Amino acid sequence: MVEAQDRGDANVEVSPRDIIYTQPAEPAEGEKPEILHKLDLRFRSVSWCDDSLALVNETWYKTSQTRTWLVCPGSKDVAPRVLFDRVFENVYSDPGSPMMTRTSTGTNVIAKIKKENDEQIYILLNGRGFTPEGNIPFLDLFDINTGSKERIWESNREKYFETAVALVFGQGEEDINLNQLKILTSKESKTEITQYHILSWPLKKSSQITNFPHPYPTLASLQKEMIKYQRKDGVPLTATLYLPPGYDQSKDGPLPCLFWAYPEDYKSKDAAGQVRGSPNEFSGMTPTSSLIFLARRFAVLAGPSIPIIGEGDKLPNDRFVEQLVSSAEAAVEEVVRRGVADPSRIAVGGHSYGAFMTAHLLAHAPHLFCCGIARSGSYNKTLTPFGFQTEFRTLWEATNVYIEMSPITHANKIKKPILIIHGEVDDKVGLFPMQAERFFDALKGHGALSRLVLLPFEHHVYAARENVMHVIWETDRWLQKYCLSNTSDGKCGA
Structure with a gap:
């Protein structure tokens, strides 16, 4: 169990901030919990091994600091020590x-991993392998006593994206010999669907154990590229550009484009500019994925970086709109420069915080987009007066920030068509259906071309087949009318 010494209030200065206790599953009468470890940051998780080893993680969002402690649950004489202390944004x-x-x-x-003729105890660290060239997953053999690492495997850099999923050998064994190690991996490429393999030591021989068919063969030959560009303040950005199967720029020219994104907050420009994702990942699709519209011959700019940075004493939200618009401008300019997107037919969309982003971009950067799709968003931040997203100040401490960051206060500026979709029983804090209803009322009051769709019995993430299909139909109809043909006639409707 974990007890917060600040009563859960991050503004209270206290040390320790959290205390972790342990207690037997069947405690003796009168037996009280014992302290395992005291933390100055916020407890995040604990990974257990045995009486000699457990890893405790703590983080502090305001400073982006994270620590991993090694503790010995069965010995009070062994002092906890820090294994990793870093900034998680990096x-x-x-x-x-x-x-x-x-x-x-x-x-x-x-x-626990053991080597031949070696009494040391090792653990396997499974890393996502972030690099400037994209993610290259790896396995490191980590000596818990010395902190030294040995890279025993990493994914192919050229064509494939392969990740370690789980151990498939040694379950139930106290220790696992490195030379008898077997790992279940998932392996994929841009055009090849994820298949599972068994990777066996010591030769690291890989054997494929699945043969799944391509889930959407009509899009099997889609074109995918991780593109890099720069914001006007020098922050490097990335996005994944998808083009429909058979697209030939010399013959087909610029396409209508769907810009689908989600902003992220950072404390430093260096962290914001780091590459996340791999160019070799298979183009998987969820039921409401933006990639569906490749079948409609749209270009899709998926996940363009939208970093909102607050360095030093500055907070990200103090310059939210400015950085949001600057990031979007850089992305749009890049796809237009490449000649794959028609500047007069670029639609913007997003879910949750991405919907919030969409409303802001239509209000503050109408020159970039012809229409928008906002799904399950928050549009009035004063309805969450004690904080939202990464804003820790209250409405009364940062009134101007709450007002400026509420799309409803800019409803009079939105002139481009916007489709608002929301689950009728969305119970996520700050994202109740009232957010969409009041925003739509404000748009309608100012004569904006807008449509509100409430999905019956649906929460924040759409699940029912009927609702998912309806979301696709509504989105397709909106894009066909206001992006493909780029017309803005019509009236508001719900």
């Missing part, structure tokens, strides 16, 4: 997470 420094093994009782614990 993904290039991510050491990875310990691989787990299943015990004979069905619980998951940290796997």
